Amino acid sequence: MTLNVLLVGNPGVGKSYLLNLLGGAFASGFSIVHGLTEKYSYCESYIGGSKVRLIDAPGLLEATGELTLRNAQEITAALSMEGGYKLVFVLGECSGRVSPSDLYMINKVMTAIGFSIEVGVLINKVSENQLHLYDDASTRTEIIQQLNSVANNKIKKEWMRAIPYIYNDNGTSASLRVTELLQDMTFQCIPHVTDIFATLPEHDQFTERMKMNYEQGVKWLTGHLQAEEDAHEYTFIYIEELVYIE
Numbered sequence: 001m002t003l004n005v006l007l008v009g010n011p012g013v014g015k016s017y018l019l020n021l022l023g024g025a026f027a028s029g030f031s032i033v034h035g036l037t038e039k040y041s042y043c044e045s046y047i048g049g050s051k052v053r054l055i056d057a058p059g060l061l062e063a064t065g066e067l068t069l070r071n072a073q074e075i076t077a078a079l080s081m082e083g084g085y086k087l088v089f090v091l092g093e094c095s096g097r098v099s100p101s102d103l104y105m106i107n108k109v110m111t112a113i114g115f116s117i118e119v120g121v122l123i124n125k126v127s128e129n130q131l132h133l134y135d136d137a138s139t140r141t142e143i144i145q146q147l148n149s150v151a152n153n154k155i156k157k158e159w160m161r162a163i164p165y166i167y168n169d170n171g172t173s174a175s176l177r178v179t180e181l182l183q184d185m186t187f188q189c190i191p192h193v194t195d196i197f198a199t200l201p202e203h204d205q206f207t208e209r210m211k212m213n214y215e216q217g218v219k220w221l222t223g224h225l226q227a228e229e230d231a232h233e234y235t236f237i238y239i240e241e242l243v244y245i246e
Contacts, residue, residue, distance in 0.1 A: 002083030003052045003187050004042075007122070009090035010105050011037075011059030014124045018090065019054050020046060021175040022182075026056040038070075040078040048183045055081070060105045065200050072196040076112060084187030086197070088146075092207035093165075094131065096139045098208040104198075107206070110151040113194045117188055120181050121147070121160040124174075134162035149194060159184050204213045 005022070007015040016026040016037055023045030025064040027037065040057040051215075057078040079085070089109075091102045097107075121136055121143070133139050144158050161177045 001187075002081070003050060004028060004055055004081055004083050004085045004180060004184055005088070006055040006085060007088050007090050008058065008105070008109055009059055010092070010101055012060050013059065013090045013092050015059070015090050016056050017171075018122065018124065018174065019056050019180055021171045021178060023130065024054045024056065033135060036133050041076045042081075047179060051083075051151075053083070057245055060108065060196075061101055061200075067125055068198050068200060068203075071159055072108070072198045076111065076119070076196045077114070079109075079190060079193045080140075085190050086120065086185045086187055087190075088180055088181070088185075090122045090124050093123055093126045094160075095130070096133045098143060100210040101203065103150045103210060104203050104206045105148065106147055107150040108196050108198050112194045113154070113190060114192070114194060116154050116156040117157075117190065118157040118186065118209075119155055121158055121208055122163055122178065122181065122183055123160070124163045125165040126162045127165055131162055131164055134160070143190070158224050 007019055009015050013213045019026055024043055037056055037058045040055060042053050042055045045052055055078050057075045060071050062068045062071060089106055093096060125130045140160055144147050148155050159181050163177055
C-alpha cells in the first residue's frame with residue numbers, strides 16, 4: 001500500500017516549506033498575489049525508515065472565488081489518491097486560538113471526507129516566546145474543541161505540535177517536531193471523498209457566525225462571572241451581619 005503524507009491548510013501557512021524539511025522539493029517562499037502552489041504534486045521520501053509519498057496541495061482560500069474553487073478541486077484530488085493517509089492540518093499561529101479562515105478550511109475538508117478520521121495538527125510559525133502556550137493542556141484542549149466544533153466531532157483523535165519560527169537553525173527544530181508528529185500517527189484509508197466546494201461569500205458568512213458565537217460566549221461568561229461575584233459579595237455581607245449581631 002502506498003503511504004501518503006498530506007498537509008492541508010490555507011495559503012501562506014508554510015505547508016510546502018514543512019514538506020521540504022521532510023525531503024520534498026516543492027516551490028516555497030513569499031508570494032504577494034496568491035499562494036505559490038497552484039496544483040497538487042507529490043514526491044517520494046523516507047520517514048522513520050518507511051518510504052512515503054509527500055503530497056503538496058494549494059491552500060484553500062484565495063483572493064478570488066475562481067482561484068478558491070480551483071484550489072478546492074486540487075485538494076479533493078490530493079485526498080483521492082490510492083493508498084493510506086496521514087492527514088495533517090497546518091494552521092497559522094493565532095495566540096492560542098484558531099482563525100475563522102482555518103476553521104472554515106477544516107470544516108470543508110472534514111465534510112468532504114465524511115467520516116471519523118485521525119488527523120494531525122501543526123501550528124506553524126510560532127514565536128519562541130509563545131511556544132509555552134501550546135504546551136499548556138488547557139490551550140491544547142481549547143484548540144481541539146474549536147476544531148471539532150466545525151468538524152461535527154468527526155476528528156476522533158488529534159496530535160498537535162507547535163512549530164517554532166526560528167531564524168538561525170535551518171529548520172532543524174521544525175523538522176524534528178513534524179517528524180515526531182508523523183511517527184506518532186497511523187496511516188488510514190479514506191474510501192471516498194466528495195468534492196470540496198468553497199466560496200468567498202460562504203466563507204464570509206461562516207466568519208460572521210463564528211464572530212457572533214464568540215461574542216455571545218464572551219457575553220455569557222461575563223454575565224456568569226458577574227453573577228458569581230454578586231453572590232460572593234452577598235455572602236460576605238451576610239457573614240458580616242451575623243458577626244455584627246453576635
